[in-house]
Amino acid sequence: MEKEEKVLVSLRNVKKYYPVKKKTLSFEKEYVKAVNGVTLDIIEGETMGVVGESGCGKSTLGRTIIQLEEITDGAVFFNGENIHEKSNAEFKKLRKDMQMIFQDPFSSLNPRQKIGNALREPMDIYHQYSKKERQEKVIELLKEVGLKEEYANRYSHEFSGGQRQRVVIGRAIALNPKFIVCDEPVSALDVSIQAQIIQLLQDLQEKHNLTYMFISHDLGVVRYICDRVLVMYRGNMAELAPVKQLYENPKHPYTKILLSAIPRVNLDKRRQKVVEKENSLDLSTSSNGCVFAPRCPLVTSKCKEVEPEWRELEPGHFVACHEV
Template identity: 60%
Template sequence: MTVQQPLLEVKDLKKYFPVKTGILQRTTSHVKAVQNVSVEVKEGETLGIVGESGCGKSTFGRTILGLEDLTDGTIKFRGENIAGLSKRKLKPYKKDMQMIFQDPFASLNPRQRIGNALEEVFVIHSKMSKKEREQRVRELLVEVGLEEEHYDRYPHEFSGGQRQRIGIARAIALNPSLIVCDEAVSALDVSVQAQIIRLLMNLQKKYQLTYMFISHDLGVVRHMCDRVLVMYLGTMVELGTSDQIYKNPQHPYTKALLSAIPRPVPGRKKERIRLEGDLPSASNYPTGCPFHTRCPIAQEHCKTTVPEWREVETGHFVACHEV
């Protein structure tokens, strides 16, 4: 039996940002944004990445796509190690790996017509003529639910949902295999969120896309994702299928996140797990388990010993001493 190779393999990825102080701007410490993250993404699946703001999930996604230089680790795409490649050598892979940004307005040039903005990807990555580029962009606009006439409009003439559709059109323009959705619906109204999620799912089915879906909205993640990776302070704390994470969470941090999801049935009370204190600074990393400063079940050894990443059931992994 042939085992299918994962589309993306990330091993021990680290991303540190230097902290510079003084007149000479010497590096005195580092912000450890991502710490030893290892995960595989299968072709055609949607991997959700969740956690509080500041947990490193967006930095993780940006580092995979080469938007941030990694500090250490390996990133294999279709079996090829692309970690640390120069921009020139990474260019052929860029066509196959795209990103949908959280703020669609900030990712568009306000002085550039939408048609010209979308044509840029074909100027860089193809040899299409001007007429062919324009025709392809008009097709893309229709495919994401806009009109051909929108080609000549500027970003400020669109609503937030329409601008995100433009971002999606740009992401799928080169027929990529992997798309990183960085909080792609968090800035939108709930009704518009549903439309964009439906669009993403339809496009995934049509083009066999693979998604890394970064979000803090666990309700959306449950609806969208096949597997879920829970991150805390740049580290992995739990990984499993959507059913395993939502029906049988193991890590106390995962349980606290899930307890914060609003119940759809009014009047039915749900016990909320409230975490004490704030997220520690990534530049002053805690010893032992990074979650021990806020964990309701922490023991003395949690303060000194890093928990082992282990499998508690098939495909379900957790890093916790007390599980």
């Protein structure tokens, strides 16, 4: 009998808009729609990939889930609880179950703080363990992420980028969280170190039953680590599918463009590069139609006038496109 899947994080029509400072006298407000109506369920124990080019809203989506950014509209549920209906005190109790690993490990650490203190700080804030137990936990965390015990007395500038990212990962798991947003955690690292950090994340996931949202622009890394992948474009959901299905049978034109841009050593001649329209730099927005229409090679008049519906083409494979 298969284990029943449990939804750990649920997003319902989540929006995050930023007001634009206008240079005209118009009273009509304008916004940058960083996240525009994302509805998504993340299953406990899985790694949900979120991909798209820079500015698509993937990092903003991750930050809104753990309330580093306050949402404009919609709701985020964690373990069935609406986190936006909770008081600050109530959310603080829930906050330790939701952590984040940032892209730049150097800026994530206080240069004046020893690594041991950085790892102990979450436990100090939540008053977990005795003083002696906290010190033992710091040593345990260092070993768990592949660092030596004596590193606890060093400062962040004494480490390489990969070692600093290990420290950041150790701090993220210090409170035994259930969900971690990994915001491009390997993009600032050398390729050889990337593989080590990805393996570490997978080992920790298996050991602690962690659930990840893995945000990245590197589709090669996403294919290796993720179970399902959400493709975003300008704040909107373009396609969602199991990782194998997405890579072998992409449906949305934007997904095909992203996948065709992956560098390959042995190029398959049967797989042609998808070319965007000549006016691909025309990113003018409209209240109607598909946001990808100015760049889409399959664009029709309907695409410019009617926003595409979010449809399930196959079990678990969703897409927002008129021409699919």
